[in-house]
Amino acid sequence: MILKKYIGIDIGGTAVKAGLVDENGEVLSRCETEIDRSAMKETVMETVTRSIREICDTNGTDIGSLAGIGVAAPGAINTREGKVAKLGGNVPNWSGTKVCEILDGEFGLPVSLANDGNCVALAEAWIGAARGHADVLCVVLGTGVGGGIISRGKLIEGAMGYAGEIGHVMVHAGGRKCSCGGRGCFEKYAATSALVKEGMALRDNWYTGRHIFGDANAGDEEALGLVDRWTDEVAYGIASLTHIFNPEVILIGGGVSAQEELVIKPVGRKIKELIIPDFAEKLVIKRAELGNDAGMVGAVRHLILEKE
Template identity: 40%
Template structure:
């Protein structure tokens, strides 16, 4: 197969929506769209959705393979879901790779969505040509990925990078993992929204919160500052453990650009040892949702070589 002829169907499965499209071997997004995830139907219904989406893509493109990015802990060698929370019911245990390869007869790769985001930023984004870095996504929860020598570090059970379950405040808020005081209960974008709603009477959205703060609303800025302090506290721990040259921050809040980055850099640098500060770069993800699709395709291309 000539590399220039490779077109991949890319699927990104989340608890709210499924994003999908066709990418070429250079990471260029040729088409993309999204549809609500059939969460009520659970895992089998979601896989049926994916099959329908792939068939729709095949109607217009000759696909050489299928690249899947998905929420959950994923054994990417086997393409199985090791564990998924209730946001994707009856998803744990599904062998996505086997199901799709049997249906479509083309190579399929499957990986965790944050791993895909990290690899996408490595291939075409903020971490291009950086062989060692951490990627952290701030969303409903906090996801993480560890890249060493240009490769995802999986851990013993393909579950490395659960940054969101570092213990930030012992005895704090109950977490979905069964413990208390976990990082994502305080530093996720969901946690920021919860903070804002508790103190701002007319709060309606995170973009509006940041807009207000940038326009000198002191209450909005104080909420964001307290949240950034908690984000920085977790980053301090990661920096002192891994000593990475770069941390890439993704998720919807990464769209806040220099305003957020400046606050993060200041608070992280105030917390870490000075010897670490000199070697650390914090960057915001560049490619948004495209990074998940690009990273999934990057993994597929490596698998097909």
């Protein structure tokens, strides 16, 4: 039997990732193309269309034989209209881009567009760490905090597709200013960048998470204290979300999720201490599995669920 093939696209602040993905979620081939941040030579959508042609050429795949294109992108994504809303994330000239219309005009294939954090949740529930689970909360810790919520097997998208912006849940009323225009948002305290910002205020060489975790793993008391305060913040936000969504699995993704002893275990323990005991009964908290492929695989899953 010949499996259907899709293109999964994951647009980030610095690069476009493209993958040839089959109907079972297996990535058959992938490529990564840098974004022209000045947008002088090429717009982001031109980079996307070029990546699609390139990955098809490399694999000898006829574009017309594909079953569709799924796109994951940062910012507030209007999935109903297939376009980026006003809050465009960290991609140059991105606000308002009509992604589905452009790709449909270029290739004439079914296209879907969804928020990248939501796509990570879909991918992990499809073939990753939350496979087989119907109630999943996925939290991705990076420059910001992204994620997605799957309830009774369905991604919660809300009226327009904006749902799941967990980085902007307010955890400290009147707190730190956020890029969204608000104050006290979860990501200002729980993003990896928040940890690094605090780290740099303490020591010159703590300008990346890797340096901080390196010292913490070596037993440095100050680094351990810094990481401990930061995992408190991560747990506060997730505990609140747990009370709203009652997940059975909470996945933590992003580069820091590789830190099993310093991040996953303490965050899991702290969440369970913070929540109402009934919510903790069958709750599993673990790291996400799919890493760099999650966005493109989840984008394909979004397309399959939306169009088929």
